Amino acid sequence: MRDVAIVGYSETKIEVRTGRTSYELAGDALDEILVRTNVDKSEIDGLSVSETMSESANPFWAQYMADVLGISPSWLELMGLGGVSSIGGVARAAMAIRSGMCSIALVLAADAQSSGATPEQGAQRHEFQYPTGLRGPVGAFGMIMRRYDHLYGLNRDALAKLAVTQRQHAILNDNACPRLRKPMTEHDYLNSKLVSDPLRVLDSVMVCDGANAVLVMSAVEATRRGLKAVYPTGYAERTHYKVTEPMTEIIDSGFLEAGPRALKQAGLKASEIQSFHPYDDFIIAIMLQLEQIGFCQQGAGADFVLSRDMTFQGDLPLNTGGGQISAGQPGLAGGGLNLVEAVRQMFGDGGPRQIKRTQNAMVTGIGGIPYARNWCTSGVMILEQ
Numbered sequence: 001m002r003d004v005a006i007v008g009y010s011e012t013k014i015e016v017r018t019g020r021t022s023y024e025l026a027g028d029a030l031d032e033i034l035v036r037t038n039v040d041k042s043e044i045d046g047l048s049v050s051e052t053m054s055e056s057a058n059p060f061w062a063q064y065m066a067d068v069l070g071i072s073p074s075w076l077e078l079m080g081l082g083g084v085s086s087i088g089g090v091a092r093a094a095m096a097i098r099s100g101m102c103s104i105a106l107v108l109a110a111d112a113q114s115s116g117a118t119p120e121q122g123a124q125r126h127e128f129q130y131p132t133g134l135r136g137p138v139g140a141f142g143m144i145m146r147r148y149d150h151l152y153g154l155n156r157d158a159l160a161k162l163a164v165t166q167r168q169h170a171i172l173n174d175n176a177c178p179r180l181r182k183p184m185t186e187h188d189y190l191n192s193k194l195v196s197d198p199l200r201v202l203d204s205v206m207v208c209d210g211a212n213a214v215l216v217m218s219a220v221e222a223t224r225r226g227l228k229a230v231y232p233t234g235y236a237e238r239t240h241y242k243v244t245e246p247m248t249e250i251i252d253s254g255f256l257e258a259g260p261r262a263l264k265q266a267g268l269k270a271s272e273i274q275s276f277h278p279y280d281d282f283i284i285a286i287m288l289q290l291e292q293i294g295f296c297q298q299g300a301g302a303d304f305v306l307s308r309d310m311t312f313q314g315d316l317p318l319n320t321g322g323g324q325i326s327a328g329q330p331g332l333a334g335g336g337l338n339l340v341e342a343v344r345q346m347f348g349d350g351g352p353r354q355i356k357r358t359q360n361a362m363v364t365g366i367g368g369i370p371y372a373r374n375w376c377t378s379g380v381m382i383l384e385q
Helices: 022-037 060-070 082-097 125-132 137-152 156-170 186-190 219-225 253-267 283-293 301-306 323-327 331-346
Strands: 004-011 046-050 073-080 106-112 194-196 209-218 230-240 362-365 377-384
Touching: 004 082, 004 219, 004 230, 004 331, 022 060, 022 106, 022 209, 046 060, 046 082, 046 331, 060 073, 060 377, 073 082, 073 283, 082 106, 082 209, 082 230, 082 331, 082 362, 082 377, 106 331, 137 194, 156 186, 156 283, 156 301, 156 323, 209 219, 209 331, 209 362, 253 283, 253 362, 253 377, 283 301, 283 362, 323 331, 331 362, 331 377
Parallel strands: 046 073, 046 106
Antiparallel strands: 004 209, 106 209, 230 377, 362 377
């Protein structure tokens, strides 16, 4: 459907230990998007706020954020889907606009995780994970990589190509974390420190601070205002894929369902996608998504990657802002990072990394890591001109 449009985007610089709060970072993102769109803040009557790592102890996070920003929404949503929260927020904002709950919605993500304490997530961790030494995402993805290696063989050259491609893009991104805007070779990747065998330090993200946002309104209103627009024509998500199966395959995820569903909704095939902006907390996650969304068969991700040019000049540009791994992960605002980059590219604002084909783009999100299966929530959004 093309009745709802994304008409603006904003993004702060991504930095480590800024000492700033999520509220301050969010204010910067709001100011930028108001300038870009010439929308008055008083016109914003919808707000979707992503959960954070730095403010998770606050049960009133969304209300406090609206108050600090000076927004009085008739529709307010607190998104708790981790890295799916931004694209999920856009999907829910579209439904709110269609139903008349609001007219103009700000989909906002801000987190200062590297400047604050990370909260204890609890749940199954104390009973099943911590006693075995599985402390968090690094260990979980190490297991996923090990299982993939057992099933299909782990081609490290393909993983190295993904890592280097994203780093090249981050070097061209002024908002990327300065610590990461340094050249990296495949040799650097392949010889980086093992942290959860076979996962290496350059397989994973650096936790940072930052904020990003997109502005959503009806297509009619966007036209009336003369604003640039891209349209979310397909969206699907799945939480706890095969949750009732106690021995499910740990490399399988909700992308096996959400990917084809989002593509079908948009009327596209994976082979028709012009740029790919996947959630990338770990390099292996990119390859799993390529396979499970339908770009190639399961187990054939390495051949797919090695046979294509995935730079911004190539046939399937990948995370042209550097992704979270090479631009930095601003806590749970990381889910909006690749969404903003996709919109930026489709608006023609990519600067030295501008891609050639901008008729469509795919953005994905990953949220949460359960015990003994793949991530909690998988989300896929298709954007079109």
